[in-house]
Amino acid sequence: MFQSVSIQSEDFDVAHELQALRAHDLRVGAVCSFVGTVRDTRALTGQAADEIQSMELEHYPGMTEKSIEAMIEEAHRRFDFYAARVVHRVGRLMPADQIVLVAVTSAHRGESFKACEFLMDYLKTQAPFWKKEQTPQGAQWVDARVSDDAALARWGIQADNA
Numbered sequence: 001m002f003q004s005v006s007i008q009s010e011d012f013d014v015a016h017e018l019q020a021l022r023a024h025d026l027r028v029g030a031v032c033s034f035v036g037t038v039r040d041t042r043a044l045t046g047q048a049a050d051e052i053q054s055m056e057l058e059h060y061p062g063m064t065e066k067s068i069e070a071m072i073e074e075a076h077r078r079f080d081f082y083a084a085r086v087v088h089r090v091g092r093l094m095p096a097d098q099i100v101l102v103a104v105t106s107a108h109r110g111e112s113f114k115a116c117e118f119l120m121d122y123l124k125t126q127a128p129f130w131k132k133e134q135t136p137q138g139a140q141w142v143d144a145r146v147s148d149d150a151a152l153a154r155w156g157i158q159a160d161n162a
Contacts, residue, residue, distance in 0.1 A: 004083070004084055004085055005087075007064055007065060007088050009089060012087045012089070012101055014033065014101060017101055020085070021084075021085045022083070025083070027107060028082060029106070029108055029109075030109040031112060032103070032109065032116040034116055036100040038055050038093045038094060038097045040052050051136055052135060054092055054094050054134045055092070055131055055133050056091065056092050056131070056134070057129055057131050058130045071086075071119060074122070075115045079115040079118065080106060083105045084104045085101065085102075085103045086102050086103075086123065087101040090129070118155055121148075121154075122152060125144060126159065
């Protein structure tokens with residue numbers, strides 16, 4: 001049976017996930033996907049002080065999956081798509097590791113793009129995950145950003161994470 005949400009410590013194969021998502025559904029004319037990775041912010045700033053040595057993600061099993069499934073249901077109310085798949089990793093991750101996959105199938109690309117972006121914005125601000133970054137200065141929990149709340153607000157959803 002196809003599961004729309006998977007929270008896992010092991011890496012995922014994007015091609016395998018997309019194939020499973022659209023398996024034998026001849027209605028599918030579009031597949032949109034987003035893959036998030038751990039980035040080393042030093043590569044962006046050029047400063048060693050910003051180096052992310054690792055990231056640890058935690059969640060509440062059961063609650064997190066239900067929260068993401070509710071997000072997918074909300075996306076279905078807003079957009080015309082067939083199926084969605086969210087894979088989110090937990091545990092210790094290193095720079096360049098994959099963190100998240102959001103993939104959506106639909107008849108046409110427009111609905112897939114919108115649903116995928118909506119799910120990613122919703123996931124970034126509302127899914128119950130906790131991130132801790134390890135840097136040369138030590139470990140610190142990562143707070144939600146105001147820009148993430150603003151991304152969600154354009155969908156008409158107010159969040160106060162910052």
